[in-house]
Amino acid sequence: MIPAAPTSLLRERLQALGFDDVRVAAVGPGPLAPLRAWLEAGQHADMHWMERTADRRLDPTLVLPGARSIILLGVNYWSEALRRPQPASGPAPLWARYALHADYHDTIKPGLVAAGRVLEELAGVTAADYRYYVDTGPVLERSWAARAGLGFTGKNAMLISRRHGNWLFLAAILTRVELAPDAPVRTRHRQQDVGLLCGRCTRCLDACPTAAFAAPGVVDARRCVSYQTIENKGVIPRALRAGIGARIYGCDVCLEVCPWNRFAQAGRQLLLSARYDVAALSLAEILALTPERFAEVFRRTPIKRLKLAGLLRNACIVAGNSGDRTLLPALVALATAAALPLVRAHAVWAVFRLGGGAALQDAARSETDPVVRAEYEAEARAGG
Ligand code: SF4
Ligand code: SF4
Known part of the structure; x- marks a missing residue:
């Protein structure tokens, strides 16, 4: 007892x-x-x-x-x-x-x-x-x-x-x-x-x-x-x-x-x-994060568990909602060159939200990943 x-x-x-x-x-x-x-x-x-x-x-x-x-x-x-x-x-x-x-x-x-x-x-x-x-x-x-x-x-x-x-x-x-x-x-x-x-x-x-x-x-x-x-x-x-x-x-x-x-x-x-200090990062800085910079900034924070791909995914959505077309070059770069389809897919969405879909015509034709293709197809159906 x-x-x-x-x-x-x-x-x-x-x-x-x-x-x-x-x-x-x-x-x-x-x-x-x-x-x-x-x-x-x-x-x-x-x-x-x-x-x-x-x-x-x-x-x-x-x-x-x-x-x-x-x-x-x-x-x-x-x-x-x-x-x-x-x-x-x-x-x-x-x-x-x-x-x-x-x-x-x-x-x-x-x-x-x-x-x-x-x-x-x-x-x-x-x-x-x-x-x-x-x-x-x-x-x-x-x-x-x-x-x-x-x-x-x-x-x-x-x-x-x-x-x-x-x-x-x-x-x-x-x-x-x-x-x-x-x-x-x-x-x-x-x-x-x-x-x-x-x-x-x-x-x-x-x-x-x-x-x-x-x-x-x-x-x-x-x-x-x-x-x-x-x-x-x-x-x-x-x-x-x-x-x-x-x-x-x-x-x-x-x-x-x-x-x-x-x-x-x-x-x-x-x-x-x-x-x-994390709250002081601008969206442009986040969209440009490298794996090394991500590890350095988010070390010992709960955000590190999201990994760079998850944070870029979210940043693309925020960028797409921002109405800020100065972010388009960074988003187009992610939509065409990001290694992970998860990031490319959300970048495609953001580019279309900001009215920059024309910049992705070639990328749309050459994209083979089904997750990213689904985004292009959804945009096409929506007339984007
Ligand atoms: S209804 Fe929601 S916002 Fe209102 S007191 Fe309750 S928890 Fe708070
Ligand atoms: S999405 Fe709705 S339920 Fe979820 S945390 Fe925000 S306000 Fe609360």
């Missing part, structure tokens, strides 16, 4: 490590996120690991037998500097604000290691009695965080904290230690009620540029700009490209319109490392 540990002292010690909010949920039955319905509707797109880990996500004792508590840790990444990141010149690509930091998996992990040591000290346990995760484990952090009262689940499907708004990285420590649980935001409601404190507001649902909400609190990843620009490794559907607008990596629209953010305070950033 593992002894109970004092939750208040634990909270104090973990906050001192840099976690801006620390709350506890008791492991037990109860409604969590409607994960199964979401998976059955195919709204997870090709994120098949969600299916493979569904049982473990729904039952933490399958991840850590004997688990009694989940410690939810919030790291606030909001700062005034993130209000309007703009490049010095040229069209401004927009980045999800979280991405303008060194990879949070790397910077938060040392805090989790230290948090584990604190738990060992206060509860007299060993490293075998807990597991920690930041975003990549089979733990429904947002749902448990709502249960622990760290915030509530908004109609935008995000956790909304009254202190930090939407701008939180969430980490979790699953442990066999019994800790006094915190209450959800409103105990008279079921903690999983979507939009508990949204009232009649529907701003996030109305503002979504690609109509990705299947229902309040339910995002169809197949239509979501975040999924398409980050998780999708292939061709982005033509029907969604205009809605992507200037968003080159991720999408903050349903977060930034949320009125709860007006209460958000800047975070202490003890477990983060800002990379606002």
Whole structure:
């Protein structure tokens, strides 16, 4: 039997490590996120690991037998500097604000290691009695965080904290230690009620540029700009490209319109490392990136996982939406000479969007890749 540990002292010690909010949920039955319905509707797109880990996500004792508590840790990444990141010149690509930091998996992990040591000290346990995760484990952090009262689940499907708004990285420590649980935001409601404190507001649902909400609190990843620009490794559907607008990596629209953010305070950033320099890159600079320059600029950022081809794909869409014909030479070069068909295909789309299709007549005749040919054929059907 593992002894109970004092939750208040634990909270104090973990906050001192840099976690801006620390709350506890008791492991037990109860409604969590409607994960199964979401998976059955195919709204997870090709994120098949969600299916493979569904049982473990729904039952933490399958991840850590004997688990009694989940410690939810919030790291606030909001700062005034993130209000309007703009490049010095040229069209401004927009980045999800979280991405303008060194990879949070790397910077938060040392805090989790230290948090584990604190738990060992206060509860007299060993490293075998807990597991920690930041975003990549089979733990429904947002749902448990709502249960622990760290915030509530908004109609935008995000956790909304009254202190930090939407701008939180969430980490979790699953442990066999019994800790006094915190209450959800409103105990008279079921903690999983979507939009508990949204009232009649529907701003996030109305503002979504690609109509990705299947229902309040339910995002169809197949239509979501975040999924398409980050998780999708292939061709982005033509029907969604205009809605992507200037968003080159991720999408903050349903977060930034949320009125709860007006209460958000800047975070202490003890477990983060800002990379606002990324937001200073112009679209022209991104379209001209070489593999070496990509590796140099995006090293240790979450964006590096997209790889150069994924970033160029997204940059082509942003360029096509920009109306800036000074980008045409760079786009024509990518459409005709980029090694990867994925990049050529999106460059072709962008060139036609900017009215430069005549420059690709020869390339269209000689293109043999089916993915790129499909773009030319779609343009021909559209009379481009
Ligand atoms: S992240 Fe963007 S595209 Fe996705 S649901 Fe929110 S507003 Fe819509
Ligand atoms: S924008 Fe409005 S509806 Fe959407 S999560 Fe925020 S409060 Fe709720």
